[in-house]
Amino acid sequence: MANDLFNSFMSGPDENGRFGLFGGRFVSETLMPLILDLEAEYEKAKTDPTFWAEMDYLWKHYVGRPSPLYFAERLTEHFGGAKIYMKRDELNHTGAHKINNVLGQIILARRMGKTRIIAETGAGQHGVATATVCAKFGLKCVVYMGAHDVQRQSPNVFRMRLLGAEVIPVTSGRGTLKDAMNDALRDWVTNVHDTFYCIGTVAGPHPYPAMVRDFQSIIGKEAKEQMAEAEGRLPDTLVAAIGGGSNAMGLFYPFLDDPSVNIIGVEAGGRGVDDRMEHCASLTGGRPGVLHGNRTYLLQDDVGQILEGYSISAGLDYPGIGPEHAWLHDTGRAQYVSITDAEALEAFQLCTSMEGIIPALEPSHALAHVAKIAPDLPKDHLICMNLCGRGDKDIFTVAKHLGFDMSDTEGREAK
Amino acid sequence: MTRIEAKFTALKAANRKAFVAYMMAGDPDLATSAELMKGLPDAGVDVIELGVPFTDPMADGPTIQAAGQRSLAAGTVLQDVLDMVATFRKTDNETPIVLMGYYNPIYSRGVDTFLADAKAAGVDGLIVVDLPPEEDEELCIPAQKAGLNFIRLATPTTDDKRLPRVLQNTSGFVYYVSITGITGAAEAQADGVGPEVARIKAKTDLPVVVGFGIRTPEAAQSLAGVSDGAVVGSAIVSKLASGAPIPDVLDFVATLAAGTHRG
Numbered sequence: 001m002a003n004d005l006f007n008s009f010m011s012g013p014d015e016n017g018r019f020g021l022f023g024g025r026f027v028s029e030t031l032m033p034l035i036l037d038l039e040a041e042y043e044k045a046k047t048d049p050t051f052w053a054e055m056d057y058l059w060k061h062y063v064g065r066p067s068p069l070y071f072a073e074r075l076t077e078h079f080g081g082a083k084i085y086m087k088r089d090e091l092n093h094t095g096a097h098k099i100n101n102v103l104g105q106i107i108l109a110r111r112m113g114k115t116r117i118i119a120e121t122g123a124g125q126h127g128v129a130t131a132t133v134c135a136k137f138g139l140k141c142v143v144y145m146g147a148h149d150v151q152r153q154s155p156n157v158f159r160m161r162l163l164g165a166e167v168i169p170v171t172s173g174r175g176t177l178k179d180a181m182n183d184a185l186r187d188w189v190t191n192v193h194d195t196f197y198c199i200g201t202v203a204g205p206h207p208y209p210a211m212v213r214d215f216q217s218i219i220g221k222e223a224k225e226q227m228a229e230a231e232g233r234l235p236d237t238l239v240a241a242i243g244g245g246s247n248a249m250g251l252f253y254p255f256l257d258d259p260s261v262n263i264i265g266v267e268a269g270g271r272g273v274d275d276r277m278e279h280c281a282s283l284t285g286g287r288p289g290v291l292h293g294n295r296t297y298l299l300q301d302d303v304g305q306i307l308e309g310y311s312i313s314a315g316l317d318y319p320g321i322g323p324e325h326a327w328l329h330d331t332g333r334a335q336y337v338s339i340t341d342a343e344a345l346e347a348f349q350l351c352t353s354m355e356g357i358i359p360a361l362e363p364s365h366a367l368a369h370v371a372k373i374a375p376d377l378p379k380d381h382l383i384c385m386n387l388c389g390r391g392d393k394d395i396f397t398v399a400k401h402l403g404f405d406m407s408d409t410e411g412r413e414a415k
Numbered sequence: 416m417t418r419i420e421a422k423f424t425a426l427k428a429a430n431r432k433a434f435v436a437y438m439m440a441g442d443p444d445l446a447t448s449a450e451l452m453k454g455l456p457d458a459g460v461d462v463i464e465l466g467v468p469f470t471d472p473m474a475d476g477p478t479i480q481a482a483g484q485r486s487l488a489a490g491t492v493l494q495d496v497l498d499m500v501a502t503f504r505k506t507d508n509e510t511p512i513v514l515m516g517y518y519n520p521i522y523s524r525g526v527d528t529f530l531a532d533a534k535a536a537g538v539d540g541l542i543v544v545d546l547p548p549e550e551d552e553e554l555c556i557p558a559q560k561a562g563l564n565f566i567r568l569a570t571p572t573t574d575d576k577r578l579p580r581v582l583q584n585t586s587g588f589v590y591y592v593s594i595t596g597i598t599g600a601a602e603a604q605a606d607g608v609g610p611e612v613a614r615i616k617a618k619t620d621l622p623v624v625v626g627f628g629i630r631t632p633e634a635a636q637s638l639a640g641v642s643d644g645a646v647v648g649s650a651i652v653s654k655l656a657s658g659a660p661i662p663d664v665l666d667f668v669a670t671l672a673a674g675t676h677r678g
Contacts, residue, residue: 016549026518026545028474030570030595033577172480178471185473190596192572290518290545291471303492304523306470 009256009333012324017206017294020330022323025205027293030189039207041112046214051107058103059218062136063093065100067219069226069384074354075367082377084370085235086387087223087251090359096389097219097247098129098200104215106133109196116140116195120184122149122177122243123315123362124156125389126200131165141165144184147175149314156393176308177318181292201244202322205293209322216250223384224254231382237262237373240386241365242336243280243316245325247388256333265325266369268311269338280309281338282321283329296323312341312397313361315389343368345401348391360389361397418511418539419564419587422461423622423643433588433644434459434635434675435624436651436668437515439466439482440499441491443655448486449499451655454665456510459672464542464646467496467516474544476599478649482656493520493529497536504537513540513566513587518554526554530561540564540587548580555584568592569615569623578618588622589615591642596627599649603628609641632674639678647671 012019025035045051059065068091072084089097109117117139121127127143134141143160147169150157160167173179188197202209202216227235238255240248242265255261270279279285282297289298291306299307299319309319328334339347344361347368351359359367366385374383391398399406416424426433436455442448455463468483468491475483500512514533521529521543533541541558548555548567555565564587572595573581582589591612593603603625612623625638626646635645650671654664 025547025549027547028544028570029547029568029581030474030572030592032547032549033572033574172477173471173484182471182473186476186597189474190600192595290522292473293545295522298519300519300523302523303494304520305487306519 009328010253012327013206013210017210019324019327021288022295022326023206023209024295025293026290026295027205028189030192034192035205037112041108042207042211045108045111054107055104059100063099063103064091065218066222066226067091069223069230071230072355075351078354079371079374081379082237082374082381082383083379084374085227085230085382085384087219087384089219089247089386089388090357090363090390094125094129094132095392096125096129096360097216097250098126099132100218100250101200101212101215101246102126102129102133102198104211105196105198106137106139109198110137112196114194114196116142116191117198118142118144118184118187118195119198119200120144120177120180121200122146122180122317123313123393124149124153124160125315125393127165127167128156128159128163130198131160131163134165135163142187143167144170144180144187146177146180147171149177152397153314153393174308178306178308185292201246202249202324203244203292203294203296203320209294209324212246213249213253213324216246217253219247219250219386220252220254223251227382227384234258234261235382235384236260237264237381237383239264239266239366239370239383241266241316241362241388242321242325243268243318243362244320245322247386249322249324251386252334263334264369265334265336266365267336267338268309268313268316268365269340270310270312272340273338277307278310279338280311280316280318282319283326283336284338286319288326291320294323296320296326297329312344312401313365315360315362316365337369339365339368345398347371348398357387358391359387360391361394362389363387417562417564417587418509419462419513422511423588426461432639432675432678433461433622433624434672435462435464435626435644435646436460436671437464437466437646437648439468439479439486439652440496441468441486441489442482442652443485444489445491445495445499447661449502450661451664452499452503453506454661455668456507458665458668459676460510460668461644462511462513464513464515464648465496465500467493467514467520469517469520472517474597476597476649478599478652478656482652493524497532497538500538501536511539512537513542514538515542518543518545521554526557530558530563534561534563538563540566542566542568542590544568548583551584559584559586566590571595571611575614578615582619585621588624588643589619590646591615591623591625592627593625593638594628598627601628602630603634603638605637605641608638612642632670635671635674636678639675645675645678
């Protein structure tokens with residue numbers, strides 16, 4: 001397909017919201033009219049220069065874009081192979097790529113006359129970004145978060161509450177990100193007249209996967225220009241971490257029709273991708289199914305019941321993956337690998353100590369894969385990895401795993 | 416003619432409203448739920464809606480979600496639900512059975528295999544919440560070809576422009592969702608629902624039954640009064656979950672049926 005002059009990897013989805021087999025609109029009838037409205041509004045906005053003028057202004061002055069493309073010199077020397085560049089989306093306002101998309105959806109919500117915004121969040125980054133933009137525009141914001149995540153991400157919960165959002169701990173099901181998404185969908189069905197559902201990743205019913213991708217594509221567009229400026233050419237390899245897959249889709253999308261660019265998505269391998277299913281690697285360890293409005297690869301048992309994902313990183317802890325990734329996987333345009341908790345933790349420390357950048361655990365997975373491939377690549381091979389979030393939110397988790405007692409004021413290691 | 420079509424034809428001839436009762440298969444275990452199911456026709460139930468448990472029931476409220484979790488915890492799989500229907504059919508070849516659930520367990524089994532097995536077991540119709548008309552090629556059209564009714568939900572957000580599309584491949588009956596919300600939530604009101612049912616009936620010859628938010632015999636009576644029948648689910652599931660013995664649950668079902676039949 002890649003060699004077909006008339007085909008492009010950038011033309012999806014089709015009018016039914018499909019990327020090949022994947023995607024679609026698997027939602028209840030109550031939501032269908034709204035989803036069709038949203039699609040129509042988004043199609044209008046996409047070609048409306050005033051929409052993009054507002055986005056560009058806010059991206060620049062509120063988010064701080066463009067984010068730098070940084071040459072990681074010491075890591076490059078350390079691995080002794082490919083040249084490593086980092087797309088610094090962790091420098092965005094609110095500390096991750098999430099706000100790129102939230103701005104787009106909230107501006108759209110305002111155009112649609114919606115006054116109440118709901119969101120689901122896992123690690124809390126999407127919730128914080130949504131609460132932030134709602135505060136800026138004076139919109140009511142309700143964030144659904146798994147009760148388990150509320151506990152392990154308490155600083156983000158406090159942030160959201162400071163920003164004026166109502167955070168609802170979700171105890172239904174097993175109280176994780178997927179249950180938070182279920183409850184957000186239930187809220188939406190109930191309050192469909194005034195409520196806009198701001199989805200945080202490239203999943204959900206059409207048009208969300210395409211819309212979120214388009215908003216996140218600013219990452220790849222900038223990276224392409226910045227790499228041209230730095231090296232005078234395209235990168236050779238792109239690497240990004242994947243939970244639902246929005247930061248990865250944002251980096252990958254503008255390069256899909258550049259056949260020389262090797263594209264690698266890194267899933268969370270948790271404690272290892274095997275029969276214990278203690279991971280979130282939907283592509284490596286799952287199979288196609290239908291959940292949350294789209295068909296995609298899912299972690300599920302042999303009779304189609306959905307399994308919980310597990311990862312050290314709450315942001316990757318989701319049993320599905322965006323449908324476009326499922327399609328890129330099946331067509332072979334992108335390659336998907338997995339990285340374990342232990343490997344990610346090691347990369348987290350390496351990045352911190354060698355570059356002075358504390359990465360979130362999500363991009364630590366991407367860096368861990370870079371660490372695997374960079375040493376064997378030639379010195380003129382250009383890798384661009386997405387440093388999609390900063391690690392402040394993760395220091396408690398990392399401390400716990402490294403056996404460091406944060407409550408000990410003398411900084412001794414825990415016994 | 417499916418059992419559903421035969422039942423509604425008979426009800427219409429008798430000038431009677433349909434009472435549709437929902438229960439979750441396998442809640443709290445297969446034996447108990449089979450016993451409940453067996454007693455439903457004598458309690459006055461015209462159509463049985465049998466819930467198929469799913470881990471992520473996005474359109475359901477806490478009551479039915481909890482029932483699904485109990486069922487899954489007891490080990491219920493789709494095959495058990497079909498076996499339950501087949502056993503029921505040994506003693507009752509008339510009461511229509513509609514399976515209600517979500518698409519993934521069916522997709523996982525394989526649509527064609529599922530449809531053949533469901534038909535063989537004695538299932539008459541399907542309600543699959545996460546398959547709107549936009550996804551008709553997935554299951555709706557194959558189901559009708561296999562001789563099963565595909566019952567669609569129409570909702571307060573289904574406007575006139577969209578209604579023909581919703582009705583297009585619907586068969587058996589139309590299930591009007593009386594509220595924007597999830598099962599077992601807000602109370603449905605007959606004054607609001609009546610004109611909506613009339614709006615739908617103007618566009619189809621199919622019977623229109625009303626569900627979501629009906630908890631009492633009085634509510635069933637008033638909603639059935641403005642439609643062709645009423646569906647009660649969460650209230651029955653709650654009664655069973657409260658620990659009431661099966662005969663008590665069936666007594667409660669009988670009051671709901673009587674309410675509906677007065678409507």
